[in-house]
Amino acid sequence: MFANAIAAERFRLLRDRSTLFWGFIFAPLVGFFLSIAGDIFLRQLAKKPLTGMPLDLVGQVLKALGSGASVFPALFLAIGAAAVLAGDYRWETWRLLTPRNSRPHLLGAKLVVVGEAILWNLVLTVGLTLLAGVIGASIAGKTLVVSGSGAGLGQIAGVFAVTWLEAMTLASLAAVIAVIARSPMGAVVAVVVVRFVQTILAAGLGAMAPEPTWKTLAIPAYSADLLRGFLAAPNHAGLETGPVGVALLVLLAWAAALAGGAILLFQRQDLTRE
Amino acid sequence: MTIALEAVALTKAYGSVRALDDFSLSIPAGGVFGVLGPNGAGKSTLFRIALGLVRPTSGSASLFGAPAGDMTSxxxxxxxxxxxxYPPYLTARDTLSMLALESGTRDADISGWLDRVGLGGAADRATNGFSVGMKQRLGLAAAFFTRPELVILDEPTSGMDPAGIQEIRALVVDLARKEGVTVILASHQLDEVRRVCDRVAILSxxxxxxxxxxxxxxxxxxRLRLVASPVEQVLAVLGEKGAADGPDAVxxxxxxxxxxxxxxxxxxAGVEITEARWREADLEGVYLQTLKSSGAA
Structure with missing residues (x-):
């Protein structure tokens, strides 16, 4: 039954080209073109090849993944997530679906499919970052470097997973707002505002207390940054594993609590007029 | 006798408005059952509760004995x-494919059903370009294509042209009679209900x-139709029980x-009666008379 709901939701999203493009493809493409444009600009400015300047592909990928759920990409991920999660309110199509599968399955399937789309969005980010590195190096004449080799792949996988989890906390928030507001626009605005406020709070509280505290760890963006910093640091130097574990639990707890809350609210909701 | 839909003391309140008020009804399986009533009588609320879209304030509803809204029913x-x-980016075929996936129906004859409701030629067109009538046809295919035991149709022919109405009416009757599907039909078109339904309930x-x-x-x-003269004399004798029916009849x-x-x-009283004949009321007459008696019209 749940598998049926996931298959149906995936089928829908694959046919919704506008949501696929703007929600999950556009932001990595912008990153790709900006990176190329930066290298062209650098080459024009230097008026000669930047021979000898290293370009670390692993570092580039870690940097791109690290900002994969920051405010700008979050805006587009929110557009995609909101279209999937709140589309049936907008189109008044819940009445077609709710008699065919249970409500927890229907909304749960939407979250799974959004999770899949975010995963592919991050894969695209990695792919386009690598491509931009190779193209950019040939344009600017930089020397390509792959640092860390095997360890680098592990770092990329870890940062990838953390960014995906951070994005899922935002997607789960979008689900809660979609159910409450019954509006895609409401979900987009809420996600972007919450992500922006998280950035401000994490920076402000982080500056006041350089060591992680319960207050700072409760902010998903701070916890995600802490985890990424831990994973990207060579030999994890200078970081205690205690706060890192708490940070991971905080991200998991936020994603689970918000997703569970959305499903609970949806299960009790009257669909008089979607 | 199997009961397709049963409502017992069902109440649904939206603030101070009671869309359903201690509502009880038992609809047997088999045939076509009509649900009539003016706007706001509670027809759509009844259907939404039966389908689990809306939760009742009190009372209960069941489909084939299982609680309404339960996936078993x-x-x-x-x-x-x-x-x-429909999601506007999906074609008619995609819409049915998506619904088949959602309900786990593997062997749905999607093309056959689109042909059956007259949408064979528009199967691969996005539904956002569909007219109201085409959307109604697709809605009918969506309701029937998984071969359910009960089909609930709320105003199935609104927005359709006369030929379409006739076509869909024939389809509903065909499915109900030949394939044993129970159909519950709400409509404002009393002629349609009279032609299609075996039993009706009037809601107010x-x-x-x-x-x-x-x-x-x-x-x-x-009612007894009297052609008599003078008509005024007949009306005086009948009092509230009489109504003029043209210049020379009551x-x-x-x-x-x-x-x-x-x-x-x-x-x-000196009245000259030239004709006296019993006349059965049509469904419209029954409907209007019932609503009048209940104070709704």
Whole structure:
């Protein structure tokens, strides 16, 4: 039954080209073109090849993944997530679906499919970052470097997973707002505002207390940054594993609590007029 | 007798408004059952509760004995509630494919059903370009294509042209009679209900006002039509039970046993009767009379 709901939701999203493009493809493409444009600009400015300047592909990928759920990409991920999660309110199509599968399955399937789309969005980010590195190096004449080799792949996988989890906390928030507001626009605005406020709070509280505290760890963006910093640091130097574990639990707890809350609210909701 | 839909003391309140008010109704499986009533009578609320879209304030509803909204009962149901809407980026074929995936139906004859409702030529067109009538047709295919035991249709032919109405009416009757699908149909088109339904319930202000076989309801409201002169004299004798029916006739709302006494009284009053004939009410007459009696019209 749940598998049926996931298959149906995936089928829908694959046919919704506008949501696929703007929600999950556009932001990595912008990153790709900006990176190329930066290298062209650098080459024009230097008026000669930047021979000898290293370009670390692993570092580039870690940097791109690290900002994969920051405010700008979050805006587009929110557009995609909101279209999937709140589309049936907008189109008044819940009445077609709710008699065919249970409500927890229907909304749960939407979250799974959004999770899949975010995963592919991050894969695209990695792919386009690598491509931009190779193209950019040939344009600017930089020397390509792959640092860390095997360890680098592990770092990329870890940062990838953390960014995906951070994005899922935002997607789960979008689900809660979609159910409450019954509006895609409401979900987009809420996600972007919450992500922006998280950035401000994490920076402000982080500056006041350089060591992680319960207050700072409760902010998903701070916890995600802490985890990424831990994973990207060579030999994890200078970081205690205690706060890192708490940070991971905080991200998991936020994603689970918000997703569970959305499903609970949806299960009790009257669909008089979607 | 298997009961397809049963509502017991069902109440649904939206603030101070009661869409359903201590509503009880039992709809047997088999045939086509009509649900009639003016706007706001509670028809759509009843259907939404049956389909689990809305939760009742109190009371209970069940489909084939299982609680309404439960997946066990919903697996047996197809429905089209109010004007159907679809994700605009999906074609008609994609819409049915998506619904088949959602309900786990592997062997749905999607092309066959699109042909059957007259959308074969528009199967691969996005639904956002569909007319209201085409959306209704797709809604009917969506309601029927998983071969449910019960189909709930709310205004299935609104927005359709006369030929389309006739086509869909024939399809509903065909499915109900030949394939044993129980159909519950709400419609404002009384002619459609009369032609299609075996039994009807008339709703008003969230309650069932009357319920029964269409033939029995129309027969129960039989009236005596008298062509007589002077008409004013006939109306005076009948009082509130009489109503003019053209310049030289009167409809008398009396029982068959009252007829001899009435005719005697009219003859004694000097009325010349040229014709006296019992006339059965049509469904529209029953509907309007029932609503009038219940104070809704």
């Amino acid at each position: 919903l697996r047996k149901v197809g429905a089209m509630i109010e004007t159907p809407r 202000k969230g309650k069932v006002v009357t319920e029964g076989a269409v033939d029995a309801l129309t027969a129960s409201q039989v 409809l008398a709302d009396i029982s068959r046993s009252e007829a001899p006494a009435l005719i005697r009284a009219l003859v004694n």
